[in-house]
Amino acid sequence: MARIVAQLPAVSQRLQGRYNRAMAVPIFSIPVEISADSPCIGHCTTVLGDEVCRSCLRTFDEITRWVEMNETERRAVNWRIALLAKPHSSI
Known part of the structure; x- marks a missing residue:
């Protein structure tokens, strides 16, 4: 358990970096097939x-x-979130 807790800051930093890159996408480029349903699991x-959140990727x-x-x-x-799920995307 202690090892997992020690890894939390690194995981959070990686998600924050991917989040910042994804936020640069203009809202008018959102495909119509993206739903408004909650991604919460x-x-x-x-x-x-x-x-x-490491589960749903929302802030x-x-x-x-x-x-x-x-x-x-x-x-x-x-x-x-869909963009964040693609870590090798070119955003």
Whole structure:
């Protein structure tokens, strides 16, 4: 367990770097097939202090604001997550 906890900062830093690159994508380029459904799978790591959840790849702010977001905002978050899921993409 201690070894896993020691690895958490490195994982969080890698996700933050990928998140920053994905945020550079313009909102008008979001494909229509990206849904507005919540990507939550019920294993949130923001309770461990992560800024970006390692399960759903949303930021703490996105998670807390999800119910207030409109469909376009939710689709934008899901598009960014789709881009993050492709670590070798050219964003």
